[in-house]
Amino acid sequence: xxxxxxxxxxxxxxxxxALSKSQLAYDYLRDRIALHELSxxxxxxxxxxxxxxxxxxxxxxxxxxxxxxxxxxxxxRNVGARVAMVDEHxxxxxxxxxxxxxxxxxxxxxxxxxxxxxxxxxxxNDHLRAVLDHFDPHAFTALNRQFHSVLFESxxxxxxxxxxxRGWAQLSGLRDSxxxxxxxxxxxxxAEHAHILDLIAGGADPLEVEIAARNHRWATMQAFLDARADxxxxxxxxxxxxxxxxxxx
Amino acid sequence: xxxxxxxxxxxxxxxxxALSKSQLAYDYLRDRIALHELSxxxxxxxxxxxxxxxxxxxxxxxxxxxxxxxxxxxxxRNVGARVAMVDEHxxxxxxxxxxxxxxxxxxxxxxxxxxxxxxxxxxxNDHLRAVLDHFDPHAFTALNRQFHSVLFESxxxxxxxxxxxRGWAQLSGLRDSxxxxxxxxxxxxxAEHAHILDLIAGGADPLEVEIAARNHRWATMQAFLDARADxxxxxxxxxxxxxxxxxxx
DNA sequence: TTCTCACGGACCATATACGATTTGAGATAC
DNA sequence: GTATCTCAAATCGTATATGGTCCGTGAGAA
Numbered sequence: 001x002x003x004x005x006x007x008x009x010x011x012x013x014x015x016x017x018a019l020s021k022s023q024l025a026y027d028y029l030r031d032r033i034a035l036h037e038l039s040x041x042x043x044x045x046x047x048x049x050x051x052x053x054x055x056x057x058x059x060x061x062x063x064x065x066x067x068x069x070x071x072x073x074x075x076x077r078n079v080g081a082r083v084a085m086v087d088e089h090x091x092x093x094x095x096x097x098x099x100x101x102x103x104x105x106x107x108x109x110x111x112x113x114x115x116x117x118x119x120x121x122x123x124x125n126d127h128l129r130a131v132l133d134h135f136d137p138h139a140f141t142a143l144n145r146q147f148h149s150v151l152f153e154s155x156x157x158x159x160x161x162x163x164x165x166r167g168w169a170q171l172s173g174l175r176d177s178x179x180x181x182x183x184x185x186x187x188x189x190x191a192e193h194a195h196i197l198d199l200i201a202g203g204a205d206p207l208e209v210e211i212a213a214r215n216h217r218w219a220t221m222q223a224f225l226d227a228r229a230d231x232x233x234x235x236x237x238x239x240x241x242x243x244x245x246x247x248x249x
Numbered sequence: 250x251x252x253x254x255x256x257x258x259x260x261x262x263x264x265x266x267a268l269s270k271s272q273l274a275y276d277y278l279r280d281r282i283a284l285h286e287l288s289x290x291x292x293x294x295x296x297x298x299x300x301x302x303x304x305x306x307x308x309x310x311x312x313x314x315x316x317x318x319x320x321x322x323x324x325x326r327n328v329g330a331r332v333a334m335v336d337e338h339x340x341x342x343x344x345x346x347x348x349x350x351x352x353x354x355x356x357x358x359x360x361x362x363x364x365x366x367x368x369x370x371x372x373x374n375d376h377l378r379a380v381l382d383h384f385d386p387h388a389f390t391a392l393n394r395q396f397h398s399v400l401f402e403s404x405x406x407x408x409x410x411x412x413x414x415r416g417w418a419q420l421s422g423l424r425d426s427x428x429x430x431x432x433x434x435x436x437x438x439x440a441e442h443a444h445i446l447d448l449i450a451g452g453a454d455p456l457e458v459e460i461a462a463r464n465h466r467w468a469t470m471q472a473f474l475d476a477r478a479d480x481x482x483x484x485x486x487x488x489x490x491x492x493x494x495x496x497x498x
Numbered sequence: 499t500t501c502t503c504a505c506g507g508a509c510c511a512t513a514t515a516c517g518a519t520t521t522g523a524g525a526t527a528c
Numbered sequence: 529g530t531a532t533c534t535c536a537a538a539t540c541g542t543a544t545a546t547g548g549t550c551c552g553t554g555a556g557a558a
Contacts, residue, residue, distance in 0.1 A: 021542070022541080055542080057543090058541080058542060058543075059541080078549045078550060079549090
């Protein structure tokens with residue numbers, strides 16, 4: 001173009017235009033869902049969101065379509081979108097699937113994790129152990145995520161990594177995960193973390209690391225199921241197990 | 250409603266209205282991509298597609314957004330969409346990820362597969378063995394998919410199953426998979442199929458079934474890599490392995 | 499009192515229109 | 529002959545407008 005004093009406006013355009021409005025809406029909704037500002041079941045009205053973001057409904061529609069494809073919102077024709085409800089069955093399935101992909105990603109990371117990262121993961125786990133006594137599910141969950149991130153982010157397979165991220169995003173929709181529900185699980189969790197770290201630090205077979213990471217997550221899932229079964233059992237209701245869960249009998 | 254001769258039109262309306270136009274566009278594009286009528290890299294022009302389907306561009310845009318979120322098309326702002334190109338690195342990653350999720354789905358299916366299904370899988374594999382001599386990569390790939398479908402479709406975890414489907418859809422974008430590229434792989438493949446069937450029929454540990462299924466896919470991936478390395482090696486080019494692939498050293 | 503049905507509001511689905519951006523070809527200067 | 533600049537066509541991004549569907553509400557009849 002014509003050079004000169006247009007720089008400022010050019011920069012502004014570049015910044016404003018860097019993200020399309022539909023991308024903006026997508027980020028906005030995704031963040032608000034992740035931060036629990038929009039709780040599961042919340043009705044997403046296109047026009048309201050468009051007003052909030054000072055845009056038309058068209059970009060909002062596209063954003064919601066993408067969120068739908070990722071399983072973060074459910075959509076009903078001629079009715080609208082709502083934040084995906086993770087019912088208990090869905091939660092179990094999501095945890096199971098996450099165990100698979102996260103385990104694989106961790107296994108593939110194992111040989112690529114730098115000593116510095118390993119050190120950081122150890123510190124985070126120490127921190128987790130430290131907060132066990134004055135227990136706060138919310139903080140614990142956040143630290144827990146941080147810990148696992150270090151372990152799988154080195155996975156060279158971007159596709160697999162993306163699946164892991166989606167899994168976490170889906171589950172973050174739930175109340176502070178299992179730890180709020182089954183506080184006793186936290187202590188075991190920390191111990192299993194230490195075991196996984198030992199395996200990685202000792203240069204164990206990646207498959208062994210993978211299975212350890214997977215079983216760690218599946219154990220959390222199992223703790224949730226057991227806790228639920230207990231409550232149901234006390235209420236004298238027979239609740240059939242939704243899916244066969246453990247591969248190792 | 251009012252009975253009589255409106256039935257036909259009523260049915261037509263019900264059928265036409267059952268799928269929204271954006272869903273129609275989505276199915277249309279997805280099918281054409283899967284059938285290779287739209288080859289990778291093909292430029293998807295919104296208006297042309299809208300014209301073809303006798304609709305406006307808005308539903309087409311939404312359909313493409315969904316396909317983008319699934320990784321079947323790539324999108325560039327202000328430029329447009331094109332059918333996702335699976336480059337060799339992407340192919341390897343996709344196969345690796347598919348090995349993980351398909352293996353898991355197969356493992357979780359193992360105990361749920363009916364004898365009838367197992368019988369059918371055996372027949373399909375016999376068919377595969379039969380066509381080994383007058384080899385047709387395209388037919389072989391189709392039968393291969395049929396075989397594996399029987400094994401993982403019984404997976405009770407819908408999420409995992411969905412990941413498997415997406416993986417297959419992504420890879421189907423490629424030319425007739427590895428078998429056209431490495432014909433020698435087909436014979437080994439059939440033998441491995443038989444092994445997996447034996448494991449399932451024998452009531453083996455699901456984890457064992459899972460690892461067998463995973464290694465089966467990863468072996469196909471490895472065959473592709475080896476073939477490529479051979480060609481590159483003959484051309485005297487040093488091609489570094491893209492990712493560490495085998496978990497078992 | 500309860501069930502049925504018509505009515506109206508809220509919202510979604512799609513079409514059309516206009517502005518913004520990219521891209522590629524042709525012209526011009528070196 | 530090559531590189532750069534200019535301009536126009538193609539295409540996308542978004543806004544606005546209109547028609548259709550769903551759902552809650554209230555009146556009327558059994």
